[in-house]
Amino acid sequence: MTAHDVAGGSARLLNSIRSRRSFKLKDLDPDPIDLDLIGEMLEAANWAPSHGKTEPWRFVVFSGDQRSTISEAFGHAYRALNPGAAFSGEAQTAQERKPWMAPVWIALGVDPDPARPEWEELIAFGCAVHNAQLVASALRLGSKWTSGAVVTHPLVAAAVGFGPATQLRGFLYVGRPVGEWPTSARRPISEKVRWMSTERSSPETQ
Numbered sequence: 001m002t003a004h005d006v007a008g009g010s011a012r013l014l015n016s017i018r019s020r021r022s023f024k025l026k027d028l029d030p031d032p033i034d035l036d037l038i039g040e041m042l043e044a045a046n047w048a049p050s051h052g053k054t055e056p057w058r059f060v061v062f063s064g065d066q067r068s069t070i071s072e073a074f075g076h077a078y079r080a081l082n083p084g085a086a087f088s089g090e091a092q093t094a095q096e097r098k099p100w101m102a103p104v105w106i107a108l109g110v111d112p113d114p115a116r117p118e119w120e121e122l123i124a125f126g127c128a129v130h131n132a133q134l135v136a137s138a139l140r141l142g143s144k145w146t147s148g149a150v151v152t153h154p155l156v157a158a159a160v161g162f163g164p165a166t167q168l169r170g171f172l173y174v175g176r177p178v179g180e181w182p183t184s185a186r187r188p189i190s191e192k193v194r195w196m197s198t199e200r201s202s203p204e205t206q
């Protein structure tokens with residue numbers, strides 16, 4: 001492999017990382033997608049780093065009619081979180097409708113090794129989810145990690161089949177985008193880095 005090939009590969013990877021985007025549910029087509037693509041995403045997730053190779057990520061994939069399990073669970077969780085006057089039937093229906101707006105919902109679980117610092121296990125799990133999202137983007141699939149109080153509620157964790165050792169940290173929903181690929185921006189990396197070195201010459205990356 002030449003230096004040119006290496007530079008080209010790095011530029012393509014950076015481009016993939018920059019173009020990974022989170023999609024709103026309304027911007028996805030609810031029609032089914034090939035589940036082999038989800039398999040590719042999860043294979044990428046499984047190659048995340050973890051200290052001591054604990055591999056703490058756990059996933060449950062919901063598609064087709066199986067989404068009724070999480071639809072009902074979202075409704076129950078909404079009701080549990082909004083007792084009495086706070087309850088709105090319309091808001092409950094909106095929660096129940098969400099799983100039908102994207103063809104695949106992946107429950108995101110982390111099973112931290114008690115012998116390790118929990119923060120390390122959570123970071124390893126986050127890397128795994130990010131790997132999956134990067135492959136989704138490369139496959140031109142839209143996705144988003146959703147992690148609100150409803151979708152992470154213990155009633156939802158029980159419904160997806162996670163035992164007490166596994167923390168439900170949200171869902172990654174996945175589907176084909178209906179419109180344009182969204183764009184985004186970041187504040188410059190220079191705001192977040194201090195270079196304790198004198199050798200660098202290109203100011204835009206300092």
Ligand SMILES: Cc1cc2nc3c(=O)[nH]c(=O)nc-3n(C[C@H](O)[C@H](O)[C@H](O)COP(=O)(O)O)c2cc1C
Pocket residue numbers: 020021022023144145146147148170184
């Ligand atoms: C751990 C985690 C949890 C997230 N939870 C939510 C969420 O609950 N709702 C939401 O709209 N976006 C959520 N996001 C997505 C972020 O809003 C999104 O990554 C951010 O706006 C940057 O947009 P981008 O992913 O298109 O670059 C989450 C992202 C991460 C990493």
